[in-house]
Amino acid sequence: MTGSIFIIAAFMIIPLIVGVVSSRKSQGTSEDFFVQGRAMGSVAVFFTVAATWWSAFAFLGSNATFYTSGPVYLTALAWNLLFGFMYYWVGKRVWFLGKRFNYLTPSDLMGDFYNSEALRILVVLITLVFTVPYLQIQLTGGAYLIEVASGGVIPFWLAALLFYFIIIVYVWIGGIRAIAWTDVIYGALLFFGMMYAGYFISQQVGGPAALFSQLQQSSPDSLTMPGPNGNMGYSMWFSLFVIVAIGAFMGPQIWLRMYSVKSGRLFNLMPFLLGLAAFAYFGSVLTGYTGVLLEPGLENPDQILPVMLMNYAPYLLASLIMAAGASAAMSTANSQIHAVSTVVTMDIYQRYVNRKASQARIVTIGRLSLVGFSLAAYILALTVPGLLVTIGIAALAGTAQLIVPTIGAITWRRAHPMAAFWGLLSGVICVLLLTYGPTVSNPLGLHAGIWGLLLNGGLFVGLSVALQRKDHEVVERFAQARQEYDAEYHPERLEGESRRVGEAANAR
Numbered sequence: 001m002t003g004s005i006f007i008i009a010a011f012m013i014i015p016l017i018v019g020v021v022s023s024r025k026s027q028g029t030s031e032d033f034f035v036q037g038r039a040m041g042s043v044a045v046f047f048t049v050a051a052t053w054w055s056a057f058a059f060l061g062s063n064a065t066f067y068t069s070g071p072v073y074l075t076a077l078a079w080n081l082l083f084g085f086m087y088y089w090v091g092k093r094v095w096f097l098g099k100r101f102n103y104l105t106p107s108d109l110m111g112d113f114y115n116s117e118a119l120r121i122l123v124v125l126i127t128l129v130f131t132v133p134y135l136q137i138q139l140t141g142g143a144y145l146i147e148v149a150s151g152g153v154i155p156f157w158l159a160a161l162l163f164y165f166i167i168i169v170y171v172w173i174g175g176i177r178a179i180a181w182t183d184v185i186y187g188a189l190l191f192f193g194m195m196y197a198g199y200f201i202s203q204q205v206g207g208p209a210a211l212f213s214q215l216q217q218s219s220p221d222s223l224t225m226p227g228p229n230g231n232m233g234y235s236m237w238f239s240l241f242v243i244v245a246i247g248a249f250m251g252p253q254i255w256l257r258m259y260s261v262k263s264g265r266l267f268n269l270m271p272f273l274l275g276l277a278a279f280a281y282f283g284s285v286l287t288g289y290t291g292v293l294l295e296p297g298l299e300n301p302d303q304i305l306p307v308m309l310m311n312y313a314p315y316l317l318a319s320l321i322m323a324a325g326a327s328a329a330m331s332t333a334n335s336q337i338h339a340v341s342t343v344v345t346m347d348i349y350q351r352y353v354n355r356k357a358s359q360a361r362i363v364t365i366g367r368l369s370l371v372g373f374s375l376a377a378y379i380l381a382l383t384v385p386g387l388l389v390t391i392g393i394a395a396l397a398g399t400a401q402l403i404v405p406t407i408g409a410i411t412w413r414r415a416h417p418m419a420a421f422w423g424l425l426s427g428v429i430c431v432l433l434l435t436y437g438p439t440v441s442n443p444l445g446l447h448a449g450i451w452g453l454l455l456n457g458g459l460f461v462g463l464s465v466a467l468q469r470k471d472h473e474v475v476e477r478f479a480q481a482r483q484e485y486d487a488e489y490h491p492e493r494l495e496g497e498s499r500r501v502g503e504a505a506n507a508r
Contacts (some may be wrong), residue, residue, distance in 0.1 A: 003430050004292035007319040010119065014185060015330065019170030019178040030247040030362040034104055034342045035260040040180060044274055048180040049257050051331035053248055053274070054081060054190055059325045060141045062281060064301040066288025070227025075237045076284070079245040080278035082269035086249045089401075090246035091258040092267040093410040096485045097478075098259040106255045106402060107347050113409040115474045122424060123402065124347045127252045128373075130398030131340055134251070135377040137395075138333035139163050145306050145325045157382055162324075167334050171489050173366045176260060179334045186331040191280050195323025197305065198283030201290045208286060215289055233443075239447030240393070246403050247396025247449065252339035253332075263488060298378050337377075341369035350461045394435050397449025401427035404456045408464070410482070413475050419463030427456030 009394050031037055040048070054377050065073040094109065106127055111120030139160045146159035154162075170178050215223055226233035248254065261267065291304040294312070298304055305325065309318035345366040350357055357365070366474070401424055408415030434448030443447055469475055486493045 004505070005321055007316075007397070010323075011168075013358055015166065015170040015178065015182040015334070018181045018185075019172075019174035021503035022174035022178040022181055023220070025177060029359045030346070030366070031104070032177075033363050033366060034338075034346070035256055036175070036177050036180065038099060038258075038260060039262045040176075040260040042263055042269075044184060045182040045257070045261055045266050045269070047468060048183040048273060048335070049087065049254070049270065050252050050277055051183035051187035051190060052257065052335040054187075054277075054280075054332070058281075058284075059190065059194060059329070060144065060302050060305055061137075062284035063288040063291070063305045066285055066300070067223075067291045067304045068227075068301045069229060069232040070222050070225060071285075072225060072227060072232040072237050072240065075241045076244075076281045077278045079241045081271065081275045082241065082245040083249055086245065087254075087258070087270045087274070088267045090249070090406065090410065091254075091263055091270075092489070093482075093485060094255070094258045095261050095267065096489075097481060099412065100107035100481050100484070101172050102232070103259060104256075104346050105343050106250075106252055106406075107343070109418065110402075110409055112406050113474065113478055114405070114415070114417040114420050115471045116421060119405070119417060119421045119424070120347070122421060123405075124343060126398060126402060126424070126428060127343050128340060130395045131251060131253075131336055132377050133380065134395040135333055135336045135340070136380040138329040141302070141378055142326050142329035142333070144300075144303050145329070156441045160381050163330065163333065164374050167330060167337055168374055171334050171338050171370055176338055178258060179338060180260075181336070183331050189324045190331070191277060193327060194280040194283040196283065197309065197321045197324075198286030198290075200313060200317065201308050202286040205290055205293055211289055211293070212288065214293055219292050220288065233445060235445035236447065239450050240320040242453070243393060243397050243400050243447055244451075247393075247398070247400035248403040250399045250406070251336070251396075252343055253335035256335075256339050256342060310322055322365055333377075337370050337374050340373045341366045344369040344373070346452045376403070393447065394431075397431045397435065397447060397452060399432065400449050401452055401456050404453065404460050408460060409478070412464070413446075413479050414469070415460070416464040416466060416467045416469055419460045422463065423456045423458075423460035426459055427452035430455050 025038065029037075053358065062073050062076065097103065097109055100321040101108075101112060103112070103420045105124075107120045107123040110123050111117070143156050143159035146154050146162065147156050170182070174181075199208075202208050205211050205214060219228065221228040287305055287308060291308055291388070295304065295307060298307060306322055309321055313321070345362055349365045350362060354361070403423055404427070405415070405420035408420060431452040434442050434451060443451065473485070
């Protein structure tokens with residue numbers, strides 16, 4: 001038992017070493033601390049995006065969902081493709097505009113394009129309010145692993161505090177560079193840990209084929225939707241597909257990973273790579289379903305993986321796989337803490353408190369923000385219990401609403417500030433009412449986030465068509481930037497547009 005704790009501790013110490021090494025490359029500027037000087041290379045980009053995208057939600061929550069709710073989480077294979085496509089199609093355009101206009105946060109882009117201070121503030125509030133609960137998941141997931149591995153010797157509150165302390169230290173000294181370097185290690189460990197854990201655990205019932213045969217006999221509802229509880233049907237399948245991918249993609253931690261990329265060419269492979277990595281979820285299928293047979297009635301389903309490992313796997317293997325779980329939690333938590341500190345520093349402190357702050361002062365405020373929001377997530381982890389996936393989807397439904405004004409900003413010159421503000425606000429209110437309203441249920445079984453997106457998008461398009469923008473200079477500045485993007489990466493579009501204009505002129 002002590003050995004298990006020692007191995008997990010060793011993997012937690014790795015980022016401290018990386019943080020010290022990476023700090024030697026620091027240039028002491030806010031752009032270097034927050035987006036690595038916009039010079040992140042291909043290997044670091046893939047691993048830091050994948051490791052940030054996969055969290056305790058994926059490593060622990062996926063097993064728990066297969067264990068309690070049947071096959072609905074298999075939609076993860078599809079939402080990985082959606083996430084990868086968005087990183088290519090939306091992310092590449094966000095990166096280009098960020099580099100062109102020196103953006104660091106989501107509100108930088110939307111506040112600039114829509115030329116609206118009210119919208120800028122709303123975007124800041126959404127990124128902060130809905131990111132903290134998702135950060136709570138990472139502290140909770142990592143603490144579960146340590147608590148189970150220690151046999152309860154290290155209580156939950158102390159385990160979560162250890163995670164909090166380690167992350168604060170190495171992000172404080174190394175910024176996003178330290179995060180990206182550790183994500184290369186943790187991303188690989190996470191992928192192979194998920195795969196091998198499922199394969200090994202399924203051997204306890206005779207392997208994957210025997211597992212499904214036994215489930216068909218003893219628990220057939222676990223193999224079909226709507227699952228054993230009867231509430232995870234096709235509407236929830238679709239809801240998860242949309243909300244998880246879009247909500248995670250719109251999180252401030254992914255925005256920073258869009259802004260940080262060195263070259264636009266690095267976006268092109270992401271759909272393929274992230275889609276390929278999704279096969280790791282088959283490990284979660286095997287783990288969760290084996291748990292249905294061997295550990296029925298577990299009080300806390302989020303602990304099914306560590307419980308199975310401790311009960312059925314050799315000591316060394318169990319320790320290594322739980323270290324992979326700790327990696328999943330830490331690799332997302334570090335990114336979220338860093339992203340939230342970026343938003344607080346740049347969108348609140350520099351913009352409204354001290355516009356003339358020095359680079360050193362900005363970095364210091366960023367570091368202090370790490371501590372404050374991590375503490376808030378730690379308190380939530382102790383006081384607001386709940387299944388990791390349940391908390392995660394509620395948080396992602398809020399950040400998912402940002403996709404509507406984002407697409408408007410990168411593609412549509414008629415997108416109107418009032419449409420963006422009222423659409424976004426209405427979408428978030430809809431999510432909150434359907435999620436937490438005491439007498440309201442989700443119509444048609446669709447998640448609150450889906451209804452929020454429908455309301456958000458409908459208002460956005462309707463008001464944009466009805467209203468006319470008067471700030472023509474801003475509209476033309478972005479139109480020119482989008483044209484420059486097409487000229488560099490999609491010249492065929494400009495050729496097609498010129499051809500259509502010429503044909504129209506000849507027709508007249």
